Amino acid sequence: MNKPLELPEIADELVSLARRNEQIEVCLSRSRSTTVKAYSGQVESVRSGMSEGVGIRVIVNGQQGFATAGSLNRQVLTHVLEEARGNLQFAESDPDQGLAEPDGVKSPNLDLVDPEVLKMSDHQKSSIAIELEQRCLSADRRVSSVRSAAWSDGWGEFALASTNGISVYAEGGSCSVGVQPLAVEGNETQIGYAGDAARRPDLLDVDRVIAEAVEGATSMLGATKPLSERVTVVFEPGVTSAFLGTVAGALTGDRVVKGRSPFAERLGEQVGSSKLTLFDDPTNVASLGADNHDGEGLAARKNMIIENGVLSQFLHNSYTARRSGVSSTGSAVRGARSTPSVGLHALCLKPGVIDREALFAKVGNGIFIRGVNGLHSGVNPVSGDFSVGAYGHKIRDGVLAEPFSEATIASTLQRMLLDVAIIGGDFEFLPNGSGMSSIAIEDIALSGM
């Protein structure tokens, strides 16, 4: 494939329009995507499209303005620059405001461009979507229909340039599959979901997706409301990711500098069980979150967050770093259409050694959580209050027992970190880019009957 040099050229040209005293950062993106859904053994819908994006930051004397648009049309680009200039006059001056400055850290130089996904024909994509649906239907007689069976792929490029001499370009693609079978028995219906994502089509594990989705639906048949009690819970890796993602969100610079994190004053302290080590590592190509640069064009790097339970550092972009008197950790995240915030690229939990069965045996009695609901409504990352809907299975005498649903689990983020008792060895990279294992957490309030 010929590398289109267009985006970097446009970005450089816009940056060259900077006036004296103006810092300008231009982000441009262009992408194509396709989603094919199947239903009743045939294609239900094919959706494709091209998206463009531009985001321009202009900073003068610590005042920042930002504007964005969904087009790379020349007229639009000029208009966006003017809008950003217009917006900055209304922002208060902040001495820490400014663009990222090159810090000498070398990019990991990962080869993330794999054109295999571009070679997929529409027919191949449709076939996979139909296969997902049909194989779920034949996998178990209780699977009555499939709510959604989908193939998606996308290819995009991104260019960033600034008056501080930063200029980066990236391109790449990925593909994913997802399926939601419905299992019916008597009057009861349960729905399962599983998905996978990868940079190359041949790395998608369709067999596993089908098996997990069907098992997720059928194994929940007969679920009842459990009794309220304090229990040890085991999170499957996807749930661990949701939990630790929320924790890590409270350890990002913007929450910390604004006093909106329960961990703001706790650097260097024991905030979690000594078994717990957490880091963000975009330099590992095994993660879909791997990247050469962060959202401000600084080199991506591995950052320890919690080491053996001790809070080692907060994650920063260049603004929150300046305010905290430290250096950026290369943790700016953004799309071209938004200003850089602070976030995670590839959050990883250091795995334990025992497999899931051994973990259940060690727990003895408790519950295994397959999924949680209401993370956005029941978890307050400022106070740390944690309460979410949960479903899964009882663990009795060290093995999985009957399913339960319509229950909640509650504690606080602060307590839960300290109550992590066991970390499983069943480490895997998830479609969201995080690398997670099952974990057991003690003393959680289960609410049901």
Added chain:
Amino acid sequence: MKPASSLLDRELIQETLTEAISNGGEWAEVFVEDRQNASADFDERRVEAMVSSRDLGAGIRVTVGEVTGFAHTSDLTRDGLSEAAQAAAAVAKGGGRVKPIPLNGDGIAESKARILPETISKTRKVELLEQVDSAARAENAAITQVNVRYSEGRRRVLIANSEGLFNADDQTRTLLSVNCVATGDQGLQTGRETVGYTVGFELFEDHDIEAMARRAAGRAVTKLGARPAPSGQLPVVIERGGGGVLFHEACGHGLEADLVNKGASVFRDRLGELVAAPSVTLVDDGTMGVEWGTVAIDDEGCPTQRNVLIEDGILTDYMWDHLRSRAAGRSASGNGRRQSYQHLPMVRMTNTFVTNGDVEPSDIIADTQNGVYVAQLGGGQVNTATGDFVFGMTEAYLIENGEITAPLREGNLIGNGPEVLQNIEVIGNDFAMGSPGTCGKDGQGVPVGDGQPTLRVAALTIGGTAS
């Protein structure tokens, strides 16, 4: 700004429809959208960022039998539209040639906003933010952080299809939200309030934003002394306007025809049956005043209407979009919506609410021995296949011996839709709409409203930590 009819040339739309349907498609649609948003974030006593954005593009849809082809583009030139039309048409495999019916609307819509926000100076908007920040901080010394967000959005859409439909709408929404953090001995607590309507800048003539700021601050401060919520099942009284999200989640999603058709709803095959307590009447109404979910036409060009979904406890109808209503051989209900021109429309709610009962709200509380009083619910989520739903309580209190007592820390409530609907014991006479919301479904967010009078559910599971 130009009226919506000039978003795209009429002849070009007609040509695009003809091209889209020429490959054997049975029906084609062109959806054009021009969206301009502006927002300002006020944090730590200053304007942190003022952002403006613009999105213009078209989505082209072709259907043949049960199959849909869709392509979107931000290139509205003849070439860009032609490429998208061909991509959308690719699902059809040649064959019969349907000729589109000539467009027969005028495709003109005027903004109903009294004061278009874009005509107001940014300086004035910044003043509003300062005003809210000061009011919140003045409420209580424990307020340590205030974040105020202003946003305005104008969305002009033009929808044309091969049946000759040519409709436009010009939608303006304005919103102000405030988030307060209070600091106490036990840590931090938050309080939030939002005011938002399908109106222009007149929002600030019609609403007292300082009172809103004080309510948000009060909420955060109250929670500083909150005790852990109970764990287990209790009666729950929900304050008027505070819990429409319960119905949005408990049954609204389950009444969307696309989910019903796929067997993914607990309400499938239940039309005409008693699915709720006989006092419950549930309505979805896209025509409702200037509420957050109000639109003149849906994103398929169909005028919105008042749809009674449950009447006196009996399930009367589902909500429909073009695709699903056509398959069922009935009319659409104005519920086909999409996040943007880049998305396929699907069945979505607009303003969903439970109508008034006849009981005094004070009697409902006095009549509750022990339970939980929820003054404000946060977001929620439902598994439509099982009916299990959760929603967060962002302001709640214990009810002891018929009186509202101690404030409770945040947590989720969980229930099962069909069970909860049957378990609504009493409905008040004090109907109110709640805060503006964004409903997410299959990755698409659309603005929705909800509302309800004060009411009591016999039992919900409260996800607290206290035994």
